[in-house]
Amino acid sequence: MRDGFIKVAAGTPKIKVADCRYNAEQIFTLMREASRQGVRVLCLPELCLTGYTCGDLFLQDTLLKGADEGLATILEATKSLDMVTALGLPVRCDNKLYNCAALLHKGEILGLIPKTNIPNYGEFYEGRWFASGLDRDDRVFLAGQWVTMTTQNIYACEEMPGLRIGVEICEDLWAPLPPSTRLAQAGATLILNLSASDEVVGKADFRRALVTSQSARIMCGYVYADAGEGESTTDLVFTGHDLIAENGALLAERRFSTGLTISEIDVDKLAYERRRVNTFAAGPEGGEIWTSDFSLERATTTLTRRISPTPFVPEDAADRAQRCDEVLRIAALGLKHRLEHTGARTAVVGLSGGLDSTLAILITGVAMKLLDRPASDIIAVTMPCFGTTDRTRDNAVELASRLGATLKRIDISEAVKQHFRDIGQSMEDHDVTFENGQARERTQVLMDIANQTGGLVVGTGDLSELALGWATYNGDHMSMYGVNASIPKTLVRHLVSFVAGDKAEEDERLSAVLTDILDTPVSPELLPAIEGKISQKTEDLVGPYELHDFFLYYAVRWGFSPRKVLRLAEQAFGRAYDRPTLLKWLKNFYRRFFSQQFKRSCLPDGPKVGSVTLSPRGDWRMPSDASAALWLDELEGLE
Known part of the structure; x- marks a missing residue:
C-alpha cells in the first residue's frame, strides 16, 4: 500500500457445474493462497459459486440454496483474511433472479452488485434466467446477512484514499456505455470485472484490447477474471483468460489455466493522471453513486510488476523499431513544415560527430526527402576547437559526405582565442567561461551561415540535456528549430542505431560511421583532449543518462515523489546500481x-514526439526560481 501500490489478483478456480460445496472449497482455498501471496483485492469469475453454465438449473431452489450455503461457508472460512474479494453467484430478490457479484471482506458481505447488461444473443441465453440490475437498490438477506444490492455504489478504503473499487460483470464491459465509466467518473480507481467469456478464435485479442482500452479511457486499474476449467463444454469452451490492466497498459495475463494472476495497481499514479487531464469528467450522469467504506491493515506492497529501466524505449525489438520509425517521421514532418513556412533555402546543422548532431542531421535528411529537395540543401558545419578529437572530426566529415550534405569546415580556435584576449580570459584557465566561449562561438557561426544562405539553424540538444540544463545558455541551447527537443538521450541512441541497421545493406560506409558514433563517449568536447582522446565525458560529470531519463519520466510524466522514484529505480535497475549511487x-x-529551468523558459520551437516534453509553451510550466528544497529534503537520510 506504500507509494500508492495495491496488490491485486484475478483468480480462476477449477469448479464443478452446480456443485456449490465443491466450488466453495475451491474458492476459499484460492482466496487463502491469494492472501498468502500478499493480495489485497481479488476478483473471481462470474457465477463461479454455481458455475456459469448451469442453464435451467438456475431456476431451481436447490441450486440457489446451495449457493447461499456455499457463500456462508466461504465467509466463515475466510473471516480472518484482510482482503477484499469479489465472487459471482445468483441472488433472488422480489421473485426475480440476478447475476451478482458479492464483495467480501473478513467474513462480511460489503455489498452485492447485480449485472446490468444481460446478453441474450448468439450463445448467450442469460435473459432466460436473469433480470437486469439497472437502477436496483434493494436489501437482500443472503448467507445470514442483510446486504444492499445496487449498481450505484463504490467501495472506498479508509487507509488508502486512492483505492476506490467499482464492479461490473462481463457483458457490462462490452456494452456501448459500460457501468465502469460512470463509476470511474464518480471516483472509482479500480474496476473489478467478474466474467464468463467463452473462447472462440480471435476473441482473446478483442477481449484484451477491450480491457486495456477501457482502463485507458477511464484512467483506472482493471482486473478481469474469467471462467475456466470445470464449466460445461457441451457447446462452449472457457479458457480462464485473466487480465490485469492499468491506464492502457497490460500488467499481467493468463490463459488456458486455473489459479492466480497477480500484479500491483498504482492508484496514486491514476489519481495524478486524472488531476492532470482536465477532460476527465468529475461526477457521473444518470443518478448519484454512493460510497461505502472498508478498512485494510496498512502494509508494504511487494512489487512484482515489471518496471522497465528504459521507459522511453520499448524493450521488444519490433516495438522499438516501430517507435524509432515513428519518431523520425514525426520530427521530420515538424521540420518539413517549418522549412516550408519560412521559405528557408537551407537547413544549417552544427555537426560534431556526436550522437545528438548525428540524429539532427538524419532527421533533416528525412525532411528534405519529404520536401523532394536535394540533401545538398543541408549545410553541415563542423567547427573543431580545443577539445575536438580526430575521431569525432573524421566521423562528422564522413557522415556529411555519405548523406550528400554540403560540408563546411570552420576551425574556431583563433576566433575563440581572440575573444578570450578581448575579455581577459586566460587560455590556462579551463573554467566555465573557457567552455561556454567555444559553444557560443559555434552558435554565432551557425546563425551567420544561416543568414548568408537564407536558411535556418537546426538545433541538436535533446530532452535529457534540457532536463539537466546541460547546455550553454545562448550557445548550443539556442537554434531556430530544435528537432531533438523532446527526444531523450536513451532514445537518441536507439534512433541512430535504427538508422545504422536500416542502412547496413544500402550504404555500408554510412552504417559503419553511425556505428562508430554510437561507440563514441558522450562529450561536449570543450576541454582539451588528452593524448588525442576525449577528456570530458558527460556521464562522469552529470551521471548516467539511463538513470536521468528514468528519473525524468517518473518525476515529470507521472509527478511521483522522490522516494517513489527511488523505489522504482531500485526495482528497475536491480543490482546494476546500489542505493547510494x-x-x-x-x-x-x-x-x-x-x-536550470531558466534555460527551458526560453527554448526555441521544436516538435513534441513523445509523452514528455519540457517546452514552456506546451507541457511544462514552471517558474525559473522555484525551490527544490522539499524534493531534496525527502531524499535525506535514505542512504
Missing part, C-alpha cells in the same frame, strides 16, 4: 532540474 544521481537530477 541511485541517491547521488537522483539528488543531482533534482538540483539541476530546478536550478
Whole structure:
C-alpha cells in the first residue's frame, strides 16, 4: 500500500457445474493462497459459486440454496483474511433472479452488485434466467446477512484514499456505455470485472484490447477474471483468460489455466493522471453513486510488476523499431513544415560527430526527402576547437559526405582565442567561461551561415540535456528549430542505431560511421583532449543518462515523489546500481532540474514526439526560481 501500490489478483478456480460445496472449497482455498501471496483485492469469475453454465438449473431452489450455503461457508472460512474479494453467484430478490457479484471482506458481505447488461444473443441465453440490475437498490438477506444490492455504489478504503473499487460483470464491459465509466467518473480507481467469456478464435485479442482500452479511457486499474476449467463444454469452451490492466497498459495475463494472476495497481499514479487531464469528467450522469467504506491493515506492497529501466524505449525489438520509425517521421514532418513556412533555402546543422548532431542531421535528411529537395540543401558545419578529437572530426566529415550534405569546415580556435584576449580570459584557465566561449562561438557561426544562405539553424540538444540544463545558455541551447527537443538521450541512441541497421545493406560506409558514433563517449568536447582522446565525458560529470531519463519520466510524466522514484529505480535497475549511487544521481537530477529551468523558459520551437516534453509553451510550466528544497529534503537520510 506504500507509494500508492495495491496488490491485486484475478483468480480462476477449477469448479464443478452446480456443485456449490465443491466450488466453495475451491474458492476459499484460492482466496487463502491469494492472501498468502500478499493480495489485497481479488476478483473471481462470474457465477463461479454455481458455475456459469448451469442453464435451467438456475431456476431451481436447490441450486440457489446451495449457493447461499456455499457463500456462508466461504465467509466463515475466510473471516480472518484482510482482503477484499469479489465472487459471482445468483441472488433472488422480489421473485426475480440476478447475476451478482458479492464483495467480501473478513467474513462480511460489503455489498452485492447485480449485472446490468444481460446478453441474450448468439450463445448467450442469460435473459432466460436473469433480470437486469439497472437502477436496483434493494436489501437482500443472503448467507445470514442483510446486504444492499445496487449498481450505484463504490467501495472506498479508509487507509488508502486512492483505492476506490467499482464492479461490473462481463457483458457490462462490452456494452456501448459500460457501468465502469460512470463509476470511474464518480471516483472509482479500480474496476473489478467478474466474467464468463467463452473462447472462440480471435476473441482473446478483442477481449484484451477491450480491457486495456477501457482502463485507458477511464484512467483506472482493471482486473478481469474469467471462467475456466470445470464449466460445461457441451457447446462452449472457457479458457480462464485473466487480465490485469492499468491506464492502457497490460500488467499481467493468463490463459488456458486455473489459479492466480497477480500484479500491483498504482492508484496514486491514476489519481495524478486524472488531476492532470482536465477532460476527465468529475461526477457521473444518470443518478448519484454512493460510497461505502472498508478498512485494510496498512502494509508494504511487494512489487512484482515489471518496471522497465528504459521507459522511453520499448524493450521488444519490433516495438522499438516501430517507435524509432515513428519518431523520425514525426520530427521530420515538424521540420518539413517549418522549412516550408519560412521559405528557408537551407537547413544549417552544427555537426560534431556526436550522437545528438548525428540524429539532427538524419532527421533533416528525412525532411528534405519529404520536401523532394536535394540533401545538398543541408549545410553541415563542423567547427573543431580545443577539445575536438580526430575521431569525432573524421566521423562528422564522413557522415556529411555519405548523406550528400554540403560540408563546411570552420576551425574556431583563433576566433575563440581572440575573444578570450578581448575579455581577459586566460587560455590556462579551463573554467566555465573557457567552455561556454567555444559553444557560443559555434552558435554565432551557425546563425551567420544561416543568414548568408537564407536558411535556418537546426538545433541538436535533446530532452535529457534540457532536463539537466546541460547546455550553454545562448550557445548550443539556442537554434531556430530544435528537432531533438523532446527526444531523450536513451532514445537518441536507439534512433541512430535504427538508422545504422536500416542502412547496413544500402550504404555500408554510412552504417559503419553511425556505428562508430554510437561507440563514441558522450562529450561536449570543450576541454582539451588528452593524448588525442576525449577528456570530458558527460556521464562522469552529470551521471548516467539511463538513470536521468528514468528519473525524468517518473518525476515529470507521472509527478511521483522522490522516494517513489527511488523505489522504482531500485526495482528497475536491480543490482546494476546500489542505493547510494541511485541517491547521488537522483539528488543531482533534482538540483539541476530546478536550478536550470531558466534555460527551458526560453527554448526555441521544436516538435513534441513523445509523452514528455519540457517546452514552456506546451507541457511544462514552471517558474525559473522555484525551490527544490522539499524534493531534496525527502531524499535525506535514505542512504
